[in-house]
Amino acid sequence: MxxxxxxxxxxxxxxxxxVLRNLAVGAAGGSVLQIIPAEAAELAHKMILQxxxxxxxxxxxxxxxxxxxxxxxxxxCDAIIPKDEVSGGAVEAGAPEFIDLLASENEKYQLxxxxxxxxxxxxxxxxxxxxxxxxxxxxxxxxxxxxxxRKSAQADPTLCQGIAFFAELRAMxxxxxxxxxxxxxxxxxxxxxxxxxxxxxxxxxx
Amino acid sequence: xxxxxxxxxxxxxxxxxxxxxxxxAAKILTEGGLTVALLEAGPTVNPEKDYKMFVxxxxxxxxxxxxxxxxxxxxxxxxxPNGAWQIEGEPYTSAPGANFQWFRSRIVGGRTNHWGxxxxxxxxxxxxxxxxxxxxxxxxxxxxxxxxxYDKVESYIGVFGTKENISSxxxxxxxxxxxxxxxxxxxxxxxxxxxxLCIPSRLAVLTKPLNGRPSCHYCGQCGRGCTTxxxxxxxxxLIPPALKTGKLTMIPNAMARKIVVGADGKASGVLYIDKTxxxxxxxxxxxxxxAASACESARLLLNSRSLVFPDGLxxxxxxxxxxxxxxxxxxxxxxIPQMEKIPPHNHDGTGGMHLYIPWWKYDxxxxxxxxxxxxxxxxxxxxxxxxxxxxxxxxxxxGAGLKATCRKRYGTTIAFAGxxxxxxxxxxxxxxxxxxxxxxxxxxxxxxxxxxxxxxxQAKDMQETFKAIVEAAGGEYATKTRSDGAYPYGIQAGxxxxxxxxxxxxxxxxxxxxxxxxxxAHDVNNVFVTDGAPLVTNPDKNxxxxxxxxxxxxxxxxxxxxxxxxx
Numbered sequence: 001m002x003x004x005x006x007x008x009x010x011x012x013x014x015x016x017x018x019v020l021r022n023l024a025v026g027a028a029g030g031s032v033l034q035i036i037p038a039e040a041a042e043l044a045h046k047m048i049l050q051x052x053x054x055x056x057x058x059x060x061x062x063x064x065x066x067x068x069x070x071x072x073x074x075x076x077c078d079a080i081i082p083k084d085e086v087s088g089g090a091v092e093a094g095a096p097e098f099i100d101l102l103a104s105e106n107e108k109y110q111l112x113x114x115x116x117x118x119x120x121x122x123x124x125x126x127x128x129x130x131x132x133x134x135x136x137x138x139x140x141x142x143x144x145x146x147x148x149x150r151k152s153a154q155a156d157p158t159l160c161q162g163i164a165f166f167a168e169l170r171a172m173x174x175x176x177x178x179x180x181x182x183x184x185x186x187x188x189x190x191x192x193x194x195x196x197x198x199x200x201x202x203x204x205x206x
Numbered sequence: 207x208x209x210x211x212x213x214x215x216x217x218x219x220x221x222x223x224x225x226x227x228x229x230x231a232a233k234i235l236t237e238g239g240l241t242v243a244l245l246e247a248g249p250t251v252n253p254e255k256d257y258k259m260f261v262x263x264x265x266x267x268x269x270x271x272x273x274x275x276x277x278x279x280x281x282x283x284x285x286x287p288n289g290a291w292q293i294e295g296e297p298y299t300s301a302p303g304a305n306f307q308w309f310r311s312r313i314v315g316g317r318t319n320h321w322g323x324x325x326x327x328x329x330x331x332x333x334x335x336x337x338x339x340x341x342x343x344x345x346x347x348x349x350x351x352x353x354x355x356y357d358k359v360e361s362y363i364g365v366f367g368t369k370e371n372i373s374s375x376x377x378x379x380x381x382x383x384x385x386x387x388x389x390x391x392x393x394x395x396x397x398x399x400x401x402x403l404c405i406p407s408r409l410a411v412l413t414k415p416l417n418g419r420p421s422c423h424y425c426g427q428c429g430r431g432c433t434t435x436x437x438x439x440x441x442x443x444l445i446p447p448a449l450k451t452g453k454l455t456m457i458p459n460a461m462a463r464k465i466v467v468g469a470d471g472k473a474s475g476v477l478y479i480d481k482t483x484x485x486x487x488x489x490x491x492x493x494x495x496x497a498a499s500a501c502e503s504a505r506l507l508l509n510s511r512s513l514v515f516p517d518g519l520x521x522x523x524x525x526x527x528x529x530x531x532x533x534x535x536x537x538x539x540x541x542i543p544q545m546e547k548i549p550p551h552n553h554d555g556t557g558g559m560h561l562y563i564p565w566w567k568y569d570x571x572x573x574x575x576x577x578x579x580x581x582x583x584x585x586x587x588x589x590x591x592x593x594x595x596x597x598x599x600x601x602x603x604x605g606a607g608l609k610a611t612c613r614k615r616y617g618t619t620i621a622f623a624g625x626x627x628x629x630x631x632x633x634x635x636x637x638x639x640x641x642x643x644x645x646x647x648x649x650x651x652x653x654x655x656x657x658x659x660x661x662x663x664q665a666k667d668m669q670e671t672f673k674a675i676v677e678a679a680g681g682e683y684a685t686k687t688r689s690d691g692a693y694p695y696g697i698q699a700g701x702x703x704x705x706x707x708x709x710x711x712x713x714x715x716x717x718x719x720x721x722x723x724x725x726x727a728h729d730v731n732n733v734f735v736t737d738g739a740p741l742v743t744n745p746d747k748n749x750x751x752x753x754x755x756x757x758x759x760x761x762x763x764x765x766x767x768x769x770x771x772x773x
Contacts, residue, residue, distance in 0.1 A: 148604045166604075192262065195425075
């Protein structure tokens with residue numbers, strides 16, 4: 001198999017799956033992992049009812065996440081890749097719908113993301129007495145700054161699960177954004193078209 | 207295009223498998239006037255419908271990662287269809303401690319629908335490597351025997367490249383190469399500094415119209431399958447002319463389970479499962495060409511036990527399934543700051559590299575036998591899922607800063623895939639699992655696999671070379687590997703490079719080989735094997751071109767023998 005067929009990957013390091021695996025091994029004898037699937041399954045059942053009661057006409061109806069979790073997902077996707085002067089953000093690019101679709105089809109994501117979103121609200125409740133969306137912008141910024149970096153776990157090991165969740169969500173948000181029209185244009189990718197002649201590399205800068 | 211026939215007709219030849227080896231046999235045999243029944247374990251392919259040429263990731267609901275994201279582990283959803291390391295209902299097993307990953311593609315054309323189109327000739331020394339270093343076996347044929355068939359295959363399928371006069375990488379019949387990409391020019395500049403050869407690659411992609419097929423349109427997506435057939439696939443380039451003869455009967459969804467042997471000790475037909483009805487069918491034929499892929503062919507021979515051949519067909523030597531090898535594979539990549547300043551431009555080109563690094567240390571003193579080549583990647587490829595996972599892991603964070611980093615780093619990577627020669631060893635083989643059958647009741651393969659020190663040293667050398675090239679380009683080498691663990695120096699699991707060969711090797715001595723130099727079984731003269739199984743060595747050249755050259759040669763021999771009434 002040639003290089004051309006390989007999945008694309010920039011940079012290197014321990015994969016986020018490795019992080020998750022390590023955390024799973026260390027997480028209270030696996031109890032977290034055993035409890036959350038049941039909760040996630042229950043949530044999936046409740047979801048349908050909530051969907052029917054929820055969204056106004058024309059709005060996206062999540063396939064997996066309950067309304068509150070989906071709102072939190074929207075908030076996080078927007079925080080991870082926001083709109084800027086060049087392009088729209090991850091929400092406009094459809095990343096939350098993409099993530100919801102995958103979660104609806106894969107128990108692994110239901111656990112990591114569904115459980116992770118609950119972890120985040122639990123964490124915010126413990127720390128600020130509010131769920132994430134009800135926290136002040138300063139509090140929201142503080143918690144994201146904690147779970148966005150592996151080094152936070154050195155000072156506070158209880159952040160491990162949140163860091164692992166955020167790493168997964170960040171990667172999936174990037175996947176959703178950079179596979180969208182908005183994201184591909186943001187990178188100024190030129191191609192996916194028929195050419196009579198391949199022009200080769202433009203003059204290389206020094 | 208297909209016609210399913212269950213009449214008691216006896217075909218001249220039953221060909222099993224429609225990939226590079228089987229497709230070539232079907233073409234040569236039907237054009238030579240024989241009637242052929244071609245069994246394929248998967249469905250037919252419809253390029254217009256099945257190939258995803260020009261599709262953007264956002265046109266697929268799953269953006270290329272498949273239902274539940276599960277295709278991400280298997281090359282994603284864009285590659286030409288029906289192939290994976292795991293196929294539902296068709297398992298295989300690994301012996302304790304072995305980790306072999308077996309890629310199968312169940313579709314007309316097999317793996318040639320998605321393959322990398324890298325078309326490299328084996329070199330003269332590759333046929334005589336035991337004479338050179340005492341390891342493995344020599345081939346019963348020399349480069350001169352196969353060279354005319356390399357010429358024929360290249361002239362027919364179309365391969366671009368350049369005459370370079372490098373002893374480890376013989377020149378062929380070449381179409382002009384495409385211009386290099388930026389990442390490749392940067393790598394070449396580094397290689398020039400380091401004394402490493404870096405030359406135009408050799409891919410089965412048309413840079414000029416050939417034999418009624420139009421020239422490449424440079425969308426960079428050969429792996430997805432090409433609706434204009436501007437690259438080579440068996441399904442588009444070998445099967446259609448065979449069908450045109452009117453002598454080919456295509457039987458898709460046909461899983462061969464046994465080659466039937468008559469009282470005279472000759473093959474008389476093939477039993478197969480029609481997957482659509484799950485019923486057993488029989489093809490009668492005067493000769494059988496097995497080209498189901500190296501391991502699948504070994505499985506079929508081993509499962510074809512009879513009173514005459516209790517250990518399996520063509521297996522009096524006990525060597526069927528032995529001498530299994532895959533290419534040594536280790537990958538790496540680096541960040542090149544200079545590439546941040548390259549203006550946006552169309553980088554697509556052909557699917558696959560325009561330059562590559564052939565084995566350049568063939569005259570040197572190395573601490574491992576044989577050699578490897580390096581495939582090149584990187585630059586402004588079409589964005590896709592997974593592209594920024596490394597950036598996320600390295601830079602972490604979120605928000606405007608993360609977005610700016612992704613933008614700045616896009617297209618600034620150069621990437622390498624080292625592909626080297628594994629020496630056959632006694633701990634690496636496949637056999638019939640004594641307990642497990644697939645959903646059609648056919649006993650499955652059990653794999654034994656072990657890298658030796660030779661392969662690990664090669665992988666180490668690859669990593670050192672990648673790093674040296676990146677650093678000579680003023681970049682930072684990003685791949686971190688360990689010298690211990692399951693994958694020392696980033697060596698990939700056996701089977702991951704999808705170059706498995708050697709399981710029914712050719713040779714002069716029937717005690718140590720399965721086939722003669724025309725891919726004809728020593729034990730049964732109307733059985734031929736024309737996929738990767740006959741290959742005696744697995745040099746650092748992707749096997750497909752050699753499989754086709756050998757199949758062409760074997761098919762001409764079969765035609766000749768049939769005319770003489772010797773089968």
